[in-house]
Amino acid sequence: MDFFKSGLKTVLGTPESGNLPSPAETVERLVDRVNNSTLLEDRRDACRALKAMSRKYRVEVGAQGMDTLKQVLELDRQDNETINYALDTLNNVMCPAQFEEEEDNPHVPMNIGEQFTEMYIKDPQNIQVLLDLLDEYDFRVRLSAVHLLISLLTNRAKDIQEIILVKPMGVSKMMDLLSDTREVIRNEALLLLIKLTKGNANIQKIVAFENAFDRLFDIVSSEGYSDGGIIVEDCLLLMLNLLKNNSSNINFFKEGSYIQKMLPMFQTPDENEDLGWSPQKVSNVHCMLQIVRTLVSPSNSAQIISSCQKIMKKTGLLESLCNILMASGVPADILTETINTVGEVVRGDVTNQEYLGSVMAPSNPPRPAIVVLLMSMVNEKQPFSLRCAVLYCFQCYLYHNEVSQANLVQTLLPSATDVSSLTSGQLLCGGLFSADALSNWFASAALMRALCDNPAQKELLLRVLLATNIGSTPVTLLHHCTLLLQQTTKLQSKVSEGIPLLEIGRSRVQSTKAPIRLFKSCQNCSKTSNLYSVH
Structure with a gap:
């Protein structure tokens, strides 16, 4: 070894000799030593030196040493340390990223890693060598092989996916890494599989049928579900990759009773326990909500959506989601995504829509959850994304449900029941005539959903009279909307007021029945004046 070190100084030169070689010359001599040295120790030390130079002089190392390093992976398999250096x-x-050591070198292209990747994968056998190295139990070799595959997938995902797809047992070798008892390798394998499965339906199917969902739920359970760390998030991201736009995997997920296994992720904390929402827990729950939405996405077939919705109601998943809606201390982004998720779980399913309509908020006095959501939608102080989510959820609640549509319109009509309680109709009228343009828009879009393909409700609305001020002559709802459309100067308000008018006009209803007078009680008016301006 001393002889080698002495020889290395001669090769590299010393400051005293005044013969310090350039980086390219140094790399050339190291590559030559790897190629021609008969002693394994010499080749190993030369590989170590190349590794040390590869961060700062990757262009020189890659251009001159790539072929040599590929040979090392094939010919020096008996020495794990040399393989690891290579x-x-x-x-x-x-590496897709730029190293700090390269920042002072303007001659290094930004996509240099991608260029070398393209050179490396010209021979698919190089990928097979890496897959074979995954069978090595040595910690450093297996971990380094995973890291290299991650870099290759980051640079040229589609090309690597096509190569791995035709390699015998290629995907299986990667899936086996999830069973590695060393958590570092298991965690890196998750990142590898996330990149491998992105956008490739065939690989997604292979991974799913390699028992991926069972393995992932086992990891999520062992890590503590939503209270777990970033590993839980990685598992959920991989599940999301496997399910998104993949009806085969969604059916497999549904029929394999995996929907039930999501329930522990949505358990709300006990009121007496202030566990809080850490940033990681927010990310974990957000990913799980995305998975639920993927299962019932409107882009799926009607059969898949309906069966998933029924299972979610039967297993209590919808109930858990509604509990999050009504819970206190839920972060705004989680609440927004939960509202969107609940909307898609009930969309077009009458049983689920009825359940959502029956949910009561723990307020004083108790109010239907739908009313509480609408209060947020017409409140201009609420975040825009939250108000949009409520509108979407409400539209899903009314979608293809004539009973819910009729119930909404009924709240605009005279009733013998207690008129002091807020109703959905009151809130929408308040938003329709609010000074806030966005409230106009949200209320109009929501009211339109009660009229879509429902001539009976259009006819009822045409007969409604509004007394806009105490003592004033009542006018029809249609007339009042028309006046607002003519008088307002805000473009948003003009468009929003035109929405219900357009929908009513489409029906061409010629009502000959007497108009219905709508006089709302002024009792407790101060409590609702911001939400409902019609008396």
Whole structure:
């Protein structure tokens, strides 16, 4: 070894000799030593030196040493340390990111890692070598092989996916990494599989049928569900990749009773326990909500949506989501995504829509959850994204449900029941004539959903009279909307007021029945004046 070190000084030169070689010359001599040295120790030390130079001089190392390093992976398999150095060097050469050591070198292209990746994968056998190295139990070799595959997928995902797809047992070798008892390798394998499965339906199917969902739920359970760390998020992101736009995997997920396994993720904390919402828990729950929405996405077939919705109601998942809606202390972004999710779980399913309509908020006095949501929608102080989510949820609640549509319109009509309580109709009228343009828009769009393909409700609305001020002559709802449309100067308000008018006009209803007078009680008016301006 002393002889080698002495020889290395001669090769590299010393400051005293005044013969310090350039980086390219140094790399050339190291590559030559790897190629021609008969002693394994010499080749190993040369590989170590190349690794040390590869972060700052990756262009030189990649251009001159790539072929040599590939040979090392094939010919020096008996020495794990040398293999590890070669893998780390190749990973540095093809790293997608720029190293700090390279920042002062303007001659390094930004996509240098991608260029070297393209050179490396011209021979698909190079990928097979890496897959074979995954069978090595040595910690450093297996981890370095995973890191290199991640870099390759980051740079040229589609090309690598096509190569791995035709390799025998290629996907299986990667899936086996999830069973590695060493958590570091298991965690890196999750990142590898996330990149591998993105946008490739065939690989997604193979991974799913390799028992992926069972393995992922086992990891999520062992990590503490939503209270777990970033590993839980990685597992959920992989599930999301497997399910998104993949009807085959959605059916497999549904029929394999995996929907029930999501329930523990949505358990709300006990009121006596202030566990809080850490940033990681927010990310975990958000990912799980995305999975639920993927299962019932309107882009899926009607059969898949209906069966998933029924299972979610039967297993109590819809109830858990509604509990989050009504819970206190839920972060705004989680609340927004939960509202969107509940909307898609009930959309077009009468049983689920009825359940949502029966949910009561723990307020004083108790109010239907739908009313509480609408209060947020017409409140201009609420975040815009939250108000949009409520509108979408309400539209889903009314979608293809004539009973819910009729119930909404009924709240605009005279009733013998207690008129002091807020109703959905009151809130929408308040938003329709609010000074806030966005409230006009939200209320109009929501009211339109009660009229879509429902001539009976259009006819009822045409007969409604509004007394806009105490003592004033009542006018029809249609007439009042027309006046607002003519008088307002805000474009948003003009468009929003035109929405219900357009929908009513489409029916061409010629009502000959007497108009219905709508006089709302002024009792407790001060409590609702911001929400409902019609008396």
